[in-house]
Each structure stands twice: as C-alpha cells, then as structure tokens.
Amino acid sequence: MAKKNKPLPALDWLEPRVRLARWLSLALFLALVVLLGVWYLLLEDLHGARPWVILGVHLVPLAILAPGMLTGNARVHAWTCYVLNLYFIQGVVAAFQPGRALFGWLEAGLSLTLFCSALLYTRWRFQYDRKLAGE
Template sequence: MAREKKPLPSLEWLQPRMKLSRALSLFSFVALLLLLLVWNLAFADLHGARIGVVLAIQLLPLALLAPGIVLGNARAHAWACFVVNLYFIQGVLAAIDPARALFGVLEAVISFNLFCCALLYTRWRFQYDRKLAGDA
C-alpha cells in the first residue's frame, strides 16, 4: 500500500524560514572559522607544531564548503551537516581539558548551531524548489 504524500508548505511560509536559516548558518560558519583562526593564532599551545599546517588541516574542510555556503547552495549546506560533526567532536573533546574548556564549549555550540541551521535550510530549500516546480 502506497503512502499518501504530505502537502508541501506554501511559498510564503517557506521564504522567511529559508532566509533566517541561511543567515544563521552563514553566521555560524563565519563564527566557526573565526574561532579556529583566533584560537590557533593567539591562544593555542601547539608544542612546536607549525601554525600553518595546523590551520590548513583545521580550515581545509571549511574552505571547501565556503563557496557553496556563501552562494546558498542547498547541497553545500547538506555536506556542511556531515563535515561540521568533526568540529563538534573536537569541541567536546577540548571541553574536557580545563586549559581548552572555553574554546571547546564555544566550538561545540557553534558547530551544533551550524548543523541545525544548515539542516533546516537544506530541508526548506528543497521543499521550496519542489513547490516552484509544481509538485503539490
């Protein structure tokens, strides 16, 4: 027996939610970038590691997603949901260390916010595109 399709929300309902979730995900994305940059440049004790290598490893996944996030690509936001889990895990692990507790909590909260906002944007954007294409 086939399931009945749920009707899609109206375009008027989707538009403000898409705008807000995209703005919040973009804000969280930039906040995560800035947090990693500031922490590693100013506060991190790298024990002799090269700062450029550490920044490259930490920022490369975000740099690959940046064009799509800035342009509002729904698939880039969906991929961000996968990638940001690495930063959430790193933040939780850092929060356990008293010397990095503040950094860890901030990283975990920002990455969690990015995950939620990017997920909502992806969902609403695909619903919006389906509605525009005439799918009921």
C-alpha cells in the first residue's frame, strides 16, 4: 500500500514563516556569538589563560557555520541544530557552577531558541522550495 503524502502548505502561508524563522535564527546566532565574546573577553576570570585562545576555541564551530547562516542555506541551518547541542550542554553545566549561573542560563536559553528557530527554518524552507518546484 502506497503512503499518502500530506499536502504542502500554501506559498502565502509559508513565505512569512520562512522569513521570520530566518531572521530570528540569524539574530539568535549573532546573540550567541556576542554572548560568548563578552563573557570570555570581559567578564570571565580565566586564571592567566589567554582569552582570545579560549574564545577562539568556542567560536570555531560557529565560524564554520557562519557563511551558510548569513546566506540562509537551509542545510547549514540543519547542521547548526547539531552543533548547538554542544553549546546547550556547556550552558547547562555552567548554569550549576557558582559565578557562572547567569552565563550558563543565557547560553542554554539562546542555544535552545536558536535550535528551534533553525529547525523551523529548515522545515519551512524545504517545504517552500518543494512548493515552488511544483510539488
């Protein structure tokens, strides 16, 4: 028995959602970068470690994803969801350390909301592209 495909939403329903999810994802991505930068460069006591090195290690995964996020590539948004798990875990661990609780909850919250918006963008963008292709 063949599986019946669920009909795709209309283009006028998908278009504003794709646009909103993309801009929300981009804003949250930049907010996560800013949070990491401000925390490691200005607020965190690294006990003699070079803040640029620590920040660089934390920003490498995001720097790899940045070109695709800026151009709105749906596949990069999907990969971002995988990478964000690292930041979410780090945020939750930091949230239970004295002196890092605020940073931890902010990082976990930003990574969770970015995960949701990137996931929705990926879903709606692929549906939008399929609808444009005539499916």
